[in-house]
Amino acid sequence: MSSMKNCEIIEKLYKTQSADFDEILTLLRDYDIEPIRQMLFEKSAEVTEKHFQKKIYIRGLIEYSNICKNDCYYCGIRRSNENAVRYRLTKDEIYTSCENGYRLGFRTFVLQGGEDGFFNDELVCEIISEIKRRYPECAVTLSMGEKSYDSYKSFYNCGADRYLLRHESINRTHYSMLHPKELSIEKRVECLKALKEIGYQTGCGFMVGSPYQTMENIAEDIMFIKDFKPHMIGVGPFISHKDTPFKSFGNGSYRLTVFILGILRLMNPNALIPATTALNSISKSGRTEGLKAGANVIMPNLSPVDVRDKYSLYNGKLSTGIEGGESIFALQEEVKKAGFEISFERGDYKEK
Numbered sequence: 001m002s003s004m005k006n007c008e009i010i011e012k013l014y015k016t017q018s019a020d021f022d023e024i025l026t027l028l029r030d031y032d033i034e035p036i037r038q039m040l041f042e043k044s045a046e047v048t049e050k051h052f053q054k055k056i057y058i059r060g061l062i063e064y065s066n067i068c069k070n071d072c073y074y075c076g077i078r079r080s081n082e083n084a085v086r087y088r089l090t091k092d093e094i095y096t097s098c099e100n101g102y103r104l105g106f107r108t109f110v111l112q113g114g115e116d117g118f119f120n121d122e123l124v125c126e127i128i129s130e131i132k133r134r135y136p137e138c139a140v141t142l143s144m145g146e147k148s149y150d151s152y153k154s155f156y157n158c159g160a161d162r163y164l165l166r167h168e169s170i171n172r173t174h175y176s177m178l179h180p181k182e183l184s185i186e187k188r189v190e191c192l193k194a195l196k197e198i199g200y201q202t203g204c205g206f207m208v209g210s211p212y213q214t215m216e217n218i219a220e221d222i223m224f225i226k227d228f229k230p231h232m233i234g235v236g237p238f239i240s241h242k243d244t245p246f247k248s249f250g251n252g253s254y255r256l257t258v259f260i261l262g263i264l265r266l267m268n269p270n271a272l273i274p275a276t277t278a279l280n281s282i283s284k285s286g287r288t289e290g291l292k293a294g295a296n297v298i299m300p301n302l303s304p305v306d307v308r309d310k311y312s313l314y315n316g317k318l319s320t321g322i323e324g325g326e327s328i329f330a331l332q333e334e335v336k337k338a339g340f341e342i343s344f345e346r347g348d349y350k351e352k
């Protein structure tokens with residue numbers, strides 16, 4: 001009965017790139033039904049191929065600091081986690097990470113970190129400018145949390161091209177169950193709008209299976225994303241971290257996450273969507289299944305090897321082996337086996 005309905009919803013998503021909240025919810029509820037999955041992935045793969053052929057873009061992730069003033073309940077580098085071994089990279093370590101990545105073929109560098117006040121506007125601008133001076137043809141992506149409009153603007157003026165800031169949950173009640181009261185979804189959305197207005201290619205996203213999340217919440221997040229029209233969409237499973245208030249919660253569902261990637265692809269045909277490290281950390285086939293469902297970006301780790309374990313957002317986070325930038329050639333093989341090919345282009349967002 002509902003599978004019949006779901007075939008129609010998938011067909012509608014395919015034809016119109018849209019559906020209403022109730023339809024998304026109906027579809028989500030059947031995420032574990034095999035024929036529905038197959039139909040969804042068949043369509044989402046077709047749409048991905050139409051817009052990107054077989055190309056998978058790579059981004060080199062540089063986790064510049066795990067010092068954070070925030071206390072997000074899910075995150076392993078939250079302020080209150082006294083077991084976290086803190087570090088921050090020096091400018092030279094950041095540049096060396098870029099150089100290593102550049103030699104391996106990376107043309108996007110993602111600077112991600114906690115909200116660490118040491119990296120003030122002046123320092124961030126200096127780092128962006130220097131990376132752009134050394135590698136003018138490369139894209140710089142920032143993922144450093146909430147900042148003022150003026151800070152975002154000055155980073156952009158220094159040459160930053162893209163910004164990743166997951167909205168985490170568009171439902172105000174749910175958002176407040178994941179974050180301390182200093183953080184609000186209103187502020188998040190304000191930041192996201194500012195980023196877009198300034199001209200960044202902007203990414204939002206959320207975790208699947210975070211504590212207290214309902215299917216309705218996920219449907220709301222999917223509808224928000226459709227409405228916001230981000231250039232990039234980061235969605236991965238929640239993974240419990242032993243030193244957080246959420247230590248006794250289970251991980252998000254792998255199969256649900258992959259299913260959501262398929263829906264997001266149908267609704268946002270030209271968005272850049274990563275097969276996240278978190279997805280790959282909960283399942284060996286995470287990356288390839290993610291790509292087959294419609295993801296088209298992989299973000300290998302370029303941080304100095306000795307700090308990688310310390311950027312521990314969740315338990316079992318992979319950062320070496322095939323997740324390491326240095327393994328790009330092994331990754332190339334894996335991607336090829338899955339039927340895709342790594343592109344060494346910058347891979348900017350393209351309108352249609």
Ligand code: SAH
Pocket residue numbers: 074075076112113114115143144145146164165166168206207236237238239240241278313314
């Ligand atoms: N401080 C930056 C970077 C955060 S880390 C910022 O606020 O944007 C990047 C993403 O990792 C977060 O947006 C969050 O969605 C994800 N993350 C954090 N803890 C996680 C966990 N336990 N499981 C899965 N993903 C997590």
